[in-house]
Amino acid sequence: MAVAFDSRLQEEYAALFAGLVVSPSRREEVGRLAARILLPANRARYAAVEAAAGVPWFVVALIHNLEASGSFRSHLHNGDLLTARTVRVPAGLPKAAPAQGDAYSWEESAADALAFDRLDQWTDWTVPGIAFALERYNGFGYRRRYPHVKSPYLWSFSNAYTRGKFIADGVFSPDAVSQQCGAMTLLSALVEDAPEVAARLGFTQPDAPDEVARPTPHVADDGSAVDVPGDPPRFPGKYLLPGSREKAAIRKVQERLAQMGASPGAPSGAFDTPTHFAVQLFQSRAADLEGVPLEIDGIVGPKTWGALFGPLSIDSEWVKPSFRVGKREADLASAVIEIAEGEIDVREVPPGSNRGPQVEAYLSSVGLKGGNPWCMAFVHWCFAGAAGALGVPNRVPATGHVRTSWQQTGKIASGVRVVTAQEAARDPSLVTAGMVFFLGLDGGTGHAGIVAANVNGLLSTIEGNTNDGGSREGIGVFRRVGRKVTDAKVLGYAAFG
Template sequence: MKSPYLWGFSNAYSRGKFITDGVFSPDAVSQQCGGMTLLSALMEDEPEVAARLGFVPPEEPDDVARPTPHVPGDGSAADFPADPPRFPGKYLLPGSRDKASVRKVQERLAQMGASPGAPSGAFDTPTHFAIQLFQSRSADLEGVPLEIDGIVGPKTWGALFGPLAIDSEWVKPSFRVRKRELDLASAVIEIAQGEIDVREVPPGSNRGPQVEAYLRSVGLKGGSPWCMAFVHWCFAGAAAALKVPNRVPGTGHVRTAWRQAGRIAAGVRVVAARDAARDPSLVTPGMVFFLGLDGDTGHAGIVTDNVNGVLSTIEGNTNDGGSREGIGVFRRVGRKVADPKTLGFAAFG
């Protein structure tokens, strides 16, 4: 949820707050005006005060193109630049080194009434806050309110600059993290693809010839949950084919595998959930996703594609709905990098 200390009295916040030290109530409603709400009012009603805080309103407010909640169906939003720049293909966030793209964002924010000051190309604190201000009153090209995170991904870029005209077609900003060829990740994906449609025999039993082969790879017998065993089995086959080590922990317990992955020093790249949510491009095909579910349970699978932070995956012990207690190996589309249940991601090689 959005902090009421920032977003109280705005449409970005509805309820939920700490009512005393360490005690959170999801139903309590803050009676304090949030800092970003105040800043928005200052930008419009007290430009001199806003300027002293480092937020400079546009010089010609009558000509400012204000953020709009949606784009006309034909994509011809009058407020968008006639020749919009391309999305740089990576998320812009504090510390980004792409000065040219950051400067474009800063200049566009000024035109949209949320100036962070003189365009410097540095993704500094005023820029971060100005993006949040813009996001709090804007929507993406589908008309869905933007996530207020102060990060410029393809959706925020599209809200700022609009779609790109290519061969007379309006193309929305996007990014895709592509897998490298002839590496362990590619081999794992190829093996996992060959297992799609494997089913338990009988359904709901955690048994069957191939399911029990997955379980044997981590020393378990039929009848045990097998999503993590499926992951281990795929990596074991790919590692053997490429004659490289299989670094996936040899356990069928998802949370144990996640903890052990974080302790492997060589050949493993671990991305924590918070870092992935800030920059979804860190999640690449061939990585393993780890979810923490009720109690000590979890679910894991193999990422095959990442488009705008929405994942395509191959998962064992699941179904079309993504359950951890499904009946087979399925290809799924729709898990999000920023899922609140996510423990993190790991690349094992």
């Protein structure tokens, strides 16, 4: 099935890039790669290819780094030497003989590679358009087979990617870690270091302040917050990040950032790209209320809010929960996701009937017959298969009713980690891959599915009895991207192990 460049996918790419933070251990390396691209001599060669093929010079540079390690002695197609046609896949390119002499020039080979993959025909060079074009260039293997792993070709060396990699054609290792900088990670460095790149992508970065941001607010002898005008605003109870709708809280953050020398521009109440950059700038210079440097993730949680507005702005309950996913939970989560992925594209027969051979197998696992809603039954069936394979109990309640399952899950004494909607709003990172999400809908109904990944509060899920729009009365098993941890209809989440 072809991967469509639809609004949902565009939003996913935009959210991932807006929330991208280069891994601390890789920042120096990413900086060196960006600096090499921006050397005048290299920049000129990329520009020559843009003139010939119509692909932005910085996109050519991203591909060059990934396919040829930035070497101008190698084909852009795959890194083979320019002294002959390519030997590895794609082999035998360019088909035409070298324009001069026995070896190809890097520029003619690069133009041929871009034409071979039809990048010279692509016209959407926005951030989502670049991400889609490059993921298609490398292949959609991760998206189709392992959607909980963001393609390292795009996101390696950033917070969007941890591990999981194809180590050979068709051979995937869940523990392998890419050692190559992802294209979008490197693009984020170019946006920061090259105003021309930022401008072409529509970004307006915050101006560097004339002086370093002021120290983190502190408490005076009488307990009042110093350096915070008036009564400080209270933390809103939700992490603020790209896509957040808490306009009043975001506006206060924008106003405070301006006061602290990291202005994102005129306060708008929208957590846009300039705001994300401004938060990162502030975080790079500030510490939390305990004097620990802030994590530079561009997200306003309790620690960043406290650093902005002082200790009186944070209630004691807003202490970030700390937990470590146990091995049993992690193993079961991985097995469940693998089983659920294998069911994607199962459809009702006929559509709209809540019937069909596989649908009725799901329903049978909770003692129901064809014709009943089956989203919760799908979840139970996936966990039953995973638990059986691992030789552990299946603790997902054997019911097809979402609200009943949620209630019964909360009563299980052990082997379950429940995250309420309120806890998830305080700390979206508590929602991890392999958890079940429970939604409460009108009329006492509900919907449930399996979390495949959580990237800064934006979920990738696998759901039964749904469709591309996320309906609870859909016609099959779909993978969806776009649900948010903080969805108002969320009852909660549960991890089983």
